[in-house]
Amino acid sequence: MTYLRRALSRVLIAGLLCLAMFAGEVSxxxxxxxxxxxxxxxxxxxxVKLDLGTAAVTELETMRARIADWRAQFLSAQGTNEARIATVRAQIDALGPAPKEGDSEPADIAARREALNSQLAELRAPVIQAEEAYTRADGIISxxxxxxxDRQAREVLALGxxxxxxxxxxxxASDLLNSWQGAWQEIKDNVTSPAYQTEARRNLPLVLLLMVIGVMLIAQGxxxxLMGVEQVRGKARRGTGVFRFLISLGQILLPYLGIYALVEAVEATGFSGTRxxxxxxxxxxxxxxxxxTRWxxxxxFHEDSDxxxxxxxxxxxxxxxxxxxxLALVYVFAExxxxxxxxxxxSAETAAVVKFPVLVIASLALFRLGRIISLDGNAEMSDGEDRTAFRLRFQRLLGRMAMVVSVVGTCMAAIGYFRFGEATVYPYIATLALVFIVLVLQRFIFDLSELINGSTHTEGDGLIPVLAGFILSAAALPFLALIWGARSADLSEVWTRFREGFVFGDTRISPTDFLVVIIVFVVGLMLTRLLQGALKSSVLPKTKxxxxxxxxxxxxxxxIGIFLAGVVAITAGGLDLSSLAIVAGALSVGIGFGLQTIVSNFVSGIILLIERPIxxxxxxxxxxxxxIxxxxxVRSTRIETFDKFDLIVPNADLISGTVSNYTRGNSLxxxxxxxxxxxxxxxxxxxKILLDIARRHDMVLMNPEPFINFAGFGADSLDFEIRVILRDVGQVLVVGxxxxxxxxxxxxxxxxxxxxxxxxxWLRNPEVLSPGGGRQPKEPAREATVIPTQKGGPGTAAGAEPPGNDGEPSGDTGEGDR
Known part of the structure; x- marks a missing residue:
């Protein structure tokens, strides 16, 4: 086992070395x-062919595709010696700026600068050649x-x-009759042919089987x-929209398989000729x-309004x-x-006569459909829905455009501009179908999100349908362009331009660069969040x-992590940060005039994070x-008040103003x-009573000891204060x-x-308020005296009669707060 392990290790090392050498050679x-x-x-x-103007459209398309391949090669060749060119330019920059006219520099520096410039010109020669060839190819394609x-426009606007x-x-009529006779004669000849009859008898079981299957699928598919949809509606508790949508596709698939089976059955008989x-x-x-289209x-326009x-x-x-x-039937008949x-x-005359009735029927159906969907009286409004909603406005626009297109297209075709009529009516029908597809798919995505998230219809009616509609609309734009006459080459040209990007200074920025920037920034942001989470949960809690x-x-x-991630991402995307000097200069001017408040709040936020007064x-x-x-x-501080609303305070106000911090350092x-x-x-x-109450409370500290302050002699009472220190000032209201x-x-x-x-x-001379007081001689009005008393305490009792100005007691109106 040890020998085997060593052998595998040697093989692996050798393979890695070979791979490294190969990579070095490739690079x-x-x-x-x-x-x-x-x-x-x-x-x-x-x-030369383009100057002559005799090439057909198919030949021009072939020529364009060939030149587009050359253009792609030239674009790739523009990256020749890219790394070496960057190195030489850095060497030239290291020598410093070139001397001005009339100035001189050391001979060795001048010789080195000349050698590097010559080397740079030599390295850039293939790049310049590729750029010139790319420009020429691009001009030919344009x-x-x-x-x-121009040919397409002349064809559409040609008078026929x-x-x-x-x-x-x-x-x-003669051409149609000849077509019918030719098709009938072709079938008749094949049916009466002994060879075809033999072939049909041999394949008769297969033909019958395919015909039975086809008829059943067409009739019952x-x-x-629909039966499957009803069963799903009855059994599924959630996500019925998704399952109903998927099963409803059987309305297309099953009848189509039936038609395919019938076509195969006819072909199996051998009676079908070339036509x-x-x-x-x-x-x-x-x-x-x-x-x-029927689906x-x-x-x-589902029978269920929801x-x-x-x-x-x-x-x-x-x-x-x-x-x-x-419209679907007419469209197929036109095809x-x-x-x-x-x-x-x-001939052109026969084609115009044969196609015109079909175009008229399609225009009538399109006009009536447009009229239905454009009338506000036909729109079904949900509760609380505004009639000025975007979808309703878009629906009205579609309907009115359909009415205009149907009338204009029919009239132009009747005059003789038949190609113009076809190029407006039928593409608009296809456009309506594309819009309906987008809306149906948007509904399906909404149902799918409801199934995944388990949200109700109301909860999900928000961002997801809007985003789905935006993405589907963007994806439908190429198909819309093809419907209205755009060529596939036009779309490929747009995609090529998108991939090539644009030139920013001496740097070419492509979508790949944007993708690199996004990926690098996201990775840097994720690493920053991971570092923050590790510090917050593991490292910092263990410190003091x-x-x-x-x-x-x-x-x-x-x-700091977000800033570094942005810098690294921009650098990885190939954008030279030195080119941002102009932007930085303009930004500094803007800061000096209109952004000083924002910068002040930003700097104040940095001070708050470093100094930490709060x-x-x-x-x-x-x-x-x-x-709290x-x-x-970095711009503002969010404070939650005790009334449970947020107060957003600019950081500059916290630095320059007076702030009371009740819990800075401790909660006492x-x-x-x-x-x-x-x-x-x-x-x-x-x-003694107040001091006992203060000492017995759990939240009161004994050091410093509670103190009872005899505050003074008030107008109505003897005033005392309990002064204590609480261990948690947040409980001040509860303790009080x-x-x-x-x-x-x-x-x-x-x-x-x-x-x-x-x-x-106390009123003096109250007799003036008596009913007969008005008939007595009036005396000069006298002042009313308010004598403070104290209920439940010593002093002048209620009802005492202080002497008046004339030595007689004055009347008393009563007692209490009057």
Whole structure:
């Protein structure tokens, strides 16, 4: 075993060495250079063809694909000597800036600079050649695309024969009759042929079996799929939408398999000739298109309003589903007419006459469907839904555009611009189908998220459908472009431009670079979070640093880690940080003018994290508001008040203003409880009672000892204060309440009264208020005297009659607070 282990180790080491040598050789090799001689010959020949303008569209597409391959080679060749060029440039920069005109530098430095510049020019020669060839290839491709687009535009806007011209009807009828006779004669010849009859009899069991299977699947396939949907609806407790969607696909699959079986049965008989072989091959595509469109119409205008992706009322939804099915049938019939025209090579007049009725029927169905989905009266509104919602506005736009396209397309086709009519009506029908597919898939993703998360319909109606709709809409854009006449080469060109990226200074930034930046930044962020978690949970709790200091350390490491991750990610993406000097200069100017407040708060946040005058969990008072510090960030501090709302305070206010920190360093705090007793009470007895109450409470510290302060002689009472230090100042309200309850209980047992203020009002000459006072001679008004008294204590008793100004007693209106 030891010998075997050693042998395997040697083999492994040898393999790694070979791999390292191979990798070194590969890395040492330069980028493969294109054959510029062959490129020159092909480029000249292609340019000559383009100048002549006689090349067909198919030839132009082939030419474009070939030149696109050359362009890709030139783009790859632009990376030749990339590492070496960067090294030489760094060496030149190390020599310092070149001397100005008229200045001189040491001879050895000048010689070295000249040698390096010569070496750099030599290294850049293949790069410059590749860039020049790339520019030429790109120009040829742009010229080809321009020629093809011009031809397409001229074809769409070309004026052809009018389908309403009766002179064209006779030839069209003759061509249709010849097509029918040719197809019938082909079948007749094959059926009467002994060879074909022998072949059919030999395959008769297979033909019968396929026909039976096909008829059953076509007749019962949709019914079986609907039965499966109903069973899932009855048994599944959650995620029924997902299962119903998947099973409903059987409405497409089962009938399609039936049609496929019938096609195979017909082909097995051997009676189908060349014409019918072509039509049967296209029949499978037409069947898939027809079945898929019918299924899409059922999903979009579902009989259950909750499952319908286009919200309409019952009658409107039923009619819209019927019109969508009619559009599918007409669309397939139009494809059949086109295929028949290709087989029998119809003339332009015949094609216009034959296709025009189909186009008119499609336009009528499209117009009615657009009218249904655009009317606000047909829209079914859910509770609380606004009629100005985006989906309803988009629905109205689709409907109105359908009405306009159907009218304009039909009129243009009737005039003679038949290609324009076809290029507007049928693509718009396909666009509606694409929109319906996006909506149905969005519904499916919503149901899938409901199944995974277990959320209800209301809970999930938010971000997930919006994101799903955005992603699906973005994915549908290439298909939308193809529907409206874009070539696959146009899409590949967009993708090529996207992959090439853009030039930023001397650096080319591509999507790959962006991906590298994102990956590196995410990895750096994850490492930073892991380090923060390890420090917060394992390292810092074992130190003597308080909680606020631990939070400051983890926050600081987080900010430093994010900054380093950003720098490393940008550098890994190939962006030279020196190119950001202009941005940094502009940013500094902005800081000086408009961002000084933000920078002030940022610097204040750094000071708070380092100096830590306040920490998370401290009870502080800012501008008269009390609260607990919950979070300290670089811009602001979040304080949770005792009323349970968050107060966001800029950090600059905490640094420059006055802040009271009740729990800085410890949780000790002083409590003062004030109480008053009636005059004449034994003050020493009161002091002893209050001191006993303070000493007996669990939250009161004995060092420093509680103190009873005889505060003074008040207007209504003798004022005392209990001054104690609590072990937890956060319990100040609870302890104060407990002490006041105990004070009232102790005073009640000792017969000590807690006075309250009382005022007696004495009116002089009250006779002026009597009913007859108005008939007596009026005397000058006299002042009312308010004499303070004390209820339950010594002093002037209620009802005493102090002498008036004339020596007579004045009347008393009563006693109490008046």
């Amino acid at each position: 040492a090799q330069d980028v493969a250079q294109p054959d510029y001689t062959e490129w020159e010959l092909r480029a000249r020949a292609d340019e 010229q080809i695309d321009s020629i093809i687009r 024969p009018s389908p309403l011209n009766p002179a064209n009807w006779t030839r069209a 949709k019914r079986w799929a 019918w072989e072509f039509l049967l091959g296209e029949l499978q595509y037409w069947a898939a298109l027809m079945l898929g 899409l119409a059922d999903q979009t 499952r319908a992706t286009i919200p309409l009322k019952d009658n409107a939804r039923w009619e819209a589903r019927r019109l969508a099915n009619a 059949m007419v086109v295929a028949l025209g290709e087989v029998d090579s119809y 640093i308080d909680k606020g200091g631990q939070t400051a350390i983890t926050s600081g490491i987080g900010y 920490s998370e969990g401290d009870w502080i008072e800012v501008n008269g508001t009390h609260g 510090v919950k979070d300290i960030s 705090g002083r409590l003062i409880v004030s109480v008053g007793v009636a005059y004449g009470t034994d003050t020493r007895k009161v002091e 309440t407990d002490m006041r309850h105990q004070i009232m209980e102790a005073f009640r047992e000792a017969g000590i009264e807690v006075p309250f203020a009382q005022r007696d009002i």
